[in-house]
Each structure stands twice: as structure tokens, then as C-alpha cells.
Amino acid sequence: MKRRNFLINISAVLSGLAVTKTFAKMDHSMISGQMCGQNSANCKMGDNMHEHMHMNMNMTNTKTSQKLLPTSSFPKGLNLPLLANLKNESTKQGIFEATLNLKSVKISLIPELTTEFWTYNGMVPGPKIEVFEGDQVKITVKNDLSQPTTVHWHGLLIPADQDGNPQDEIPAGSSRIYEFTIPKGSAGTYWYHPHGHNTVAEQVYHGLAGTFIVRSKNDPLSDIPEQNWFFSDLKLTDKGQIANNSMADWMNGREGQFVLINGSYQPKIKVNGTTRIRIWNACSGRYLNLSIPGCDVYLVGSDGGLLAQPYLLNKPLLLTPAERAELVIIPKHSGLFYLQSISYDRGKMGDIPPEQDFILAELELNKADSFDLPTTLRQLPILGEPVAHKSIEYTEAMDMKEPRGNMIFLINGKRHDMSRVDLESKIHDVEEWTIINNSHMDHNFHIHGTQFIVLSHELNGVKTPPDYVALKDTINLRPHEKITLKMQQNFTGLRMYHCHIIEHETLGMMGQLLVK
Numbered sequence: 001m002k003r004r005n006f007l008i009n010i011s012a013v014l015s016g017l018a019v020t021k022t023f024a025k026m027d028h029s030m031i032s033g034q035m036c037g038q039n040s041a042n043c044k045m046g047d048n049m050h051e052h053m054h055m056n057m058n059m060t061n062t063k064t065s066q067k068l069l070p071t072s073s074f075p076k077g078l079n080l081p082l083l084a085n086l087k088n089e090s091t092k093q094g095i096f097e098a099t100l101n102l103k104s105v106k107i108s109l110i111p112e113l114t115t116e117f118w119t120y121n122g123m124v125p126g127p128k129i130e131v132f133e134g135d136q137v138k139i140t141v142k143n144d145l146s147q148p149t150t151v152h153w154h155g156l157l158i159p160a161d162q163d164g165n166p167q168d169e170i171p172a173g174s175s176r177i178y179e180f181t182i183p184k185g186s187a188g189t190y191w192y193h194p195h196g197h198n199t200v201a202e203q204v205y206h207g208l209a210g211t212f213i214v215r216s217k218n219d220p221l222s223d224i225p226e227q228n229w230f231f232s233d234l235k236l237t238d239k240g241q242i243a244n245n246s247m248a249d250w251m252n253g254r255e256g257q258f259v260l261i262n263g264s265y266q267p268k269i270k271v272n273g274t275t276r277i278r279i280w281n282a283c284s285g286r287y288l289n290l291s292i293p294g295c296d297v298y299l300v301g302s303d304g305g306l307l308a309q310p311y312l313l314n315k316p317l318l319l320t321p322a323e324r325a326e327l328v329i330i331p332k333h334s335g336l337f338y339l340q341s342i343s344y345d346r347g348k349m350g351d352i353p354p355e356q357d358f359i360l361a362e363l364e365l366n367k368a369d370s371f372d373l374p375t376t377l378r379q380l381p382i383l384g385e386p387v388a389h390k391s392i393e394y395t396e397a398m399d400m401k402e403p404r405g406n407m408i409f410l411i412n413g414k415r416h417d418m419s420r421v422d423l424e425s426k427i428h429d430v431e432e433w434t435i436i437n438n439s440h441m442d443h444n445f446h447i448h449g450t451q452f453i454v455l456s457h458e459l460n461g462v463k464t465p466p467d468y469v470a471l472k473d474t475i476n477l478r479p480h481e482k483i484t485l486k487m488q489q490n491f492t493g494l495r496m497y498h499c500h501i502i503e504h505e506t507l508g509m510m511g512q513l514l515v516k
Contacts, residue, residue, distance in 0.1 A: 066243045069236040071257055073110055076266035077362065083211060083228050083262055086127035095138070096131045100151065102208065103144040113240030117207035118145060124263050125230050125282070126192070126210025133216055135182050142175040149203060152195035153212060154322060155303055155451070155473045157183050160493025160515070163448055166197040167418060167494065185381070187216035188305030188471075189278045189324040195496070197418060201284065201506045205235065205254055206242055209282045214305075220374045221300065224276040224328060227269070231319075231360075232282045234258040245503065250405030252348040252441075253285015253321070253501035259341070261361055269339065269361050273368040276300070277327045281319040284502040287442070287476075289344040290317045292329055294337045294365050298373060301326030304451035304471025306377040311468040316342045320444040320476045322500035328373060331365040339363050347441030347479055349407070380469065383453065383486050386432035390423055393436045394443050394477070394499065394509065408508045409443075409499065415508030416498070422511040425489050433485045437477035443504065445483070446474040447497040449515070452487035474500055489515045 090097035105122045106114045120126030131137060141151050148171050152164035158180035161168065170176050190212040194203040211230055235243040235256030245254055258265050278301075281288050298310040299317065303324050310328065319325060339362075343355035392411050399408045408415055414422070425431060433452070435445050451471040457464050459481045477483055489495065498510035 066246070067238045068243065068257055069110070069113075069238050069240060071265075073113075074258055074265045075110065078264055078267050080227070080229075080267040080269045080361070081262045081264050083125065083128040083230060084123055086121070086129045086210075090138075094132075094134060095136050096129070097138045098129070099140045099142065100126070101142045101144060102149060110236075110240055115236065115240050115242060117242070118203060119207055120210050123210075124207045125232060126208065128210065128228070129192070129212045131182055131212075131214055133182055133184050133187055133214060137178070137180055137182060139178045140175060141170060141178065143170045143172060145203075146172050147199055147203075148172055148196055149199065149208075150195045151178065151192050152448075153178070153180075153190065153192050155188070155190040155324075156180070156212065156214075157186050157449065157451070157490070159491045160449060160495055163495075164192075164195045165448075165494060165496060166195055166200075169196050182214055186305065187214045187219065188301065188303070189213060189280065189326055191280055191282060191322075191324070193282070198506060201245065201254070201502045204282075204502055205245070205256075205284055211278075211280060213278065220306075220377055221276055221328065224274055225272070226276045226278065227271075228262065228278050228280075229269075230262050230280045230282060231288055232260050232263075233284070233286050234260055245404070247405045248348075248350050248352060249285070250503050250507065251350060251407050252352070253503050255283070255286045259283070259286070259358070259360055266359060267361050268364060270364045270366075271295075271329065271331055272366045274328065274330045274371040277329060279319065279325045279327065281321055281323050283321050285321060285504075287321070287344050287346055288319045288360075289342040290319065290360075291340045291342050292317075292327075292363070293340075294333045294335070294363070295329040295331050298328045298330075299325060299468065300328050300373075300377060302470040303473045307468060307470050308378060308380050309376055310373045318344065318476065320442070320474065320500070321502065322444070322446055322474045323472075323476075330368045330371055332367065334365055334367040337363045337365055349441065380453075380471065383430050383488055386430050386486060388425065388429050388431045389434070390425075390431060391434040391436070392423075392497070392511065393438050396439045396441075402507065404503075404507060409504040410508055411498075411511045414511075416505070416510035416512075418512075420512065421494070421514045423513045425513060425515045427492050427515055428488060428490060430486065430488050433487060434482060435475075435477060435485065436482045437479060440479050442476055442478055443499040443501060443509065444474055444476045445497065446500040447487070447495065447513075448473075449491055449493075449495040450487050450489050452485040455484040455486055458482040458484075489513075492516060 086098045100120045108114050148169035150164035162180045193209045233256035237243045297313045339360045395410045454466040492515050495513040498505040
């Protein structure tokens with residue numbers, strides 16, 4: 001298929017609202033895209049055509065004029081809450097059996113205001129699941145929401161029919177049992193969240209997410225005190241209710257005015273000496289560029305568990321939506337410092353404020369005694385030479401019939417279709433995948449059922465190796481960047497791959513891989 005690039009200037013004339021939306025920078029208006037009909041699965045593109053277009057984005061008043069709660073209204077400075085554990089109902093060794101009940105609850109986070117959340121077991125975030133490699137897991141999920149849902153066990157290497165695909169929804173008022181065995185060698189930091197068709201964005205921003213930790217009985221870092229930092233963001237109206245997605249949310253990915261850690265706003269975190277930190281970015285669209293001052297910061301693990309050896313960070317740690325990391329931080333000083341997210345320009349669309357640094361928490365550091373990390377953490381699996389190659393391309397397009405922002409997001413020129421298989425693989429084949437971001441803004445790539453190794457990044461014709469070797473399931477792509485990955489699927493069945501900016505996957509940036 002041939003592609004055209006065209007310049008788009010958007011003038012959004014919203015009747016009665018007098019709001020004008022334009023692309024903030026000319027270099028951000030270079031969109032590799034096309035005009036698509038509402039029901040077009042495969043958008044047609046012309047040759048070498050550049051156009052200036054003015055378009056109306058017709059959004060309803062409820063989607064564009066919500067008054068938001070000021071950040072000063074939210075209590076802050078409380079001690080970091082611990083994540084509550086999901087109780088194991090089994091008394092048998094090596095078996096984890098539990099229940100997750102999805103239900104709506106009202107929680108008072110702010111004095112005199114009550115917010116309705118959708119929760120797992122009434123908690124925000126949901127309860128922490130902890131198991132060991134080799135454990136058999138059996139979790140009953142009861143859906144007491146008013147819409148269907150699934151539970152996707154993000155990053156876990158489990159059979160496709162247990163992975164919460166959008167094709168396997170649990171109807172409202174129904175339940176199902178997920179059963180799987182945790183593979184040996186898969187210890188790491190995972191999480192769970194909904195993955196229903198056209199409902200995932202709403203369900204996640206209403207609060208549905210929880211942590212899942214797989215432990216090894218031979219963990220080389222088991223003697224280090226451990227903390228969990230689960231990042232999510234919350235967008236509240238001035239009445240304390242969860243806000244609807246705005247046009248900008250659908251275009252760029254939702255970012256709430258409150259960034260929470262373990263459900264707490266700008267908490268106080270005490271770090272007494274050398275500490276291991278598990279970190280999740282469970283935000284819908286927010287990129288976190290984490291700066292931890294006053295410490296030596298070692299990356300020891302990523303999406304797929306421990307690295308082969310510790311990697312000393314000399315710059316902020318960028319975590320895109322759904323990425324995880326394990327750190328060992330060694331305080332060099334005692335005192336109060338601020339955990340911050342450093343501004344990162346990911347090329348957002350529309351008339352939006354510039355990116356800024358912002359405070360996430362107050363760190364109370366206690367200087368560490370001298371500490372020597374192990375020089376070797378694990379032996380990473382060795383994948384053989386690829387026997388197949390796949391290439392996917394991210395693009396964006398205007399669709400004036402799409403009511404959620406007039407933008408759609410495509411893979412290989414196609415919008416996600418539940419009835420279409422986009423790619424096929426053979427079980428156990430080692431494959432090389434090339435992911436190309438042919439758009440003006442950052443997107444990331446996530447695939448179900450496997451973990452990959454990044455072979456190279458290529459930008460502006462310059463190819464570079466990754467800073468470190470790791471097993472990952474989610475990776476960022478800058479505008480016009482190409483990333484080459486190596487992976488292997490070891491279960492048959494249907495798998496999803498997509499951008500994990502949740503609004504973008506909902507608006508089409510998702511494909512389906514059939515493993516035979």
C-alpha cells in the first residue's frame with residue numbers, strides 16, 4: 001500500500017463553546033495519515049499528496065467543558081500506603097486460589113467529597129497478588145459492573161485463552177475462573193487490568209488495575225528491603241467525580257490532574273538505606289520520567305524480570321504507560337528530597353500547556369552504609385537466529401465520523417477489527433519484528449504472551465544498540481523511530497499487540513496475532 005503525508009491544521013469550532021484547537025507546533029502537524037470513513041477497516045491512501053485542511057471537531061458539551069478539581073483540594077504528604085495483599089484461599093503448597101470481585105464503590109479521598117470508583121474487591125488500586133514461579137493459580141472473577149469486562153494478566157507468560165483477550169469478555173453480572181501455571185524463570189513485576197472491547201479506557205480510568213508479583217525462591221536481591229510504587233493518575237471534576245475523557249484525552253492519552261502512588265497524592269516516602277523499589281506506570285497515557293535525587297540508582301529489572309547485571313542510571317528513568325522497572329536505590333545523603341517526573345515532550349496534539357517537571361512525592365532519605373550489589377543477577381534466555389520476520393507501522397489519521405476526538409490510530413493502515421487476524425506465527429519460532437512509528441508523536445508497543453529483547457533503535461538514519469539488554473513486553477517509540485525486536489511465542493492461540501496509550505488502542509492502534 002502506498003502512503004501520503006499531509007499537513008493538517010485543525011480549527012475546532014465548537015458551537016456555543018468558542019474553543020479553538022490547533023496543533024501547537026508546525027513540526028507536530030506533520031502527520032503520516034489519511035482521511036478514513038467511519039467503518040473503513042483498511043484506509044485508502046493516495047500518492048505524494050500534501051494538503052492544508054481545516055476541520056471541525058464536533059464534541060458534546062459533556063466531553064469538553066468539565067470543570068476540574070484544583071490540585072490544592074487533595075490531601076497530600078501522608079505516608080506512602082502499603083499495597084494490600086489478595087488473600088490466598090488455598091492451604092495447599094504451590095497453589096494460589098483467590099477471588100476478585102469487580103464492583104462500584106464510593107470512596108472519600110477528599111474531605112466532604114465522595115468519588116465513585118470501579119474496583120477490584122473495593123480497593124484502589126486493586127489487591128496485590130504474590131505468587132512463586134511454578135505455582136498453580138486459580139482466580140475467580142465476579143463481574144458486578146454494569147458492562148462486560150476481562151482481566152488481562154499483563155506480561156505473564158500464560159495460555160491465550162486465560163489472558164483476558166477482548167474476545168473473552170465476562171458479561172455484566174457473570175463470573176469466570178482464570179487458571180494458569182506460572183512458568184519457571186518468569187519471576188518479575190507484572191500487573192492486571194481490563195482489556196474489554198471499547199470499554200478498557202473507561203474501566204481503567206475508573207480505577208480498575210492491580211499489581212501481580214512473581215517471586216523466585218533463588219532471588220539474588222531477596223535480602224534487600226523492598227517497596228512498591230504503583231503510579232496511576234486520577235482526573236476529577238470539581239464535584240469530585242471521575243471526569244469523562246476530553247477531546248485532548250482521546251487524541252493524546254488521558255492525563256489526570258492527580259498522579260497517585262499506591263492511591264496517595266504526593267505521599268511521604270521513607271527510604272532507610274539501600275532499598276529495592278518495584279515501579280509500575282499504570283497511567284492511561286502519561287509518561288513518567290523519574291528523577292530520584294540524592295541516591296545512586298541502579299536498574300536491576302524491567303518488564304520481564306531481573307537484568308543480567310545491574311545498570312547504573314545516569315539520567316531520569318522514562319517509563320511509558322504499562323512499563324515496569326525494578327530499582328535498587330542507595331541513598332548518598334540523609335534529608336528531604338523530592339521524587340519528580342522531569343518534563344518529556346512526546347509530541348501531543350492540540351492547544352495544550354508545555355510539559356513541565358512535577359513533584360510526585362517527598363523522599364525522606366537515610367544515608368546507606370556501603371553496599372555491594374551482585375555483579376550478576378541472572379542468566380537471560382538465549383534466543384536463536386530468527387526464522388521469520390514481521391513489520392508493523394504505526395500511523396494516525398483524521399476521521400470526522402469518530403466522535404471521540406476525530407482521530408484514529410492505525411497499524412499497517414488498518415484499524416483494529418475483532419473479526420480479523422492480522423498476522424500469523426508458528427509456535428516456538430524465533431521471530432524478528434520491526435516496529436516503525438511513522439507519526440508525529442510517541443507511541444509505545446506492547447505484545448501479549450511473550451517477552452522480547454530489543455536488538456536496535458534507529459532514528460534519523462542512525463542505528464544504535466539498547467543501553468542494556470532486558471526482557472520486555474512494552475517499549476517506547478519516538479516519532480519516526482524504528483525498533484527491531486526478537487521474540488518467540490510458546491503458546492498457541494490469539495494474541496493482541498498494540499500501543500498501550502489506552503485511548504490509542506481503543507481508537508484502533510491494535511492488531512491480532514494468531515499463533516499456530
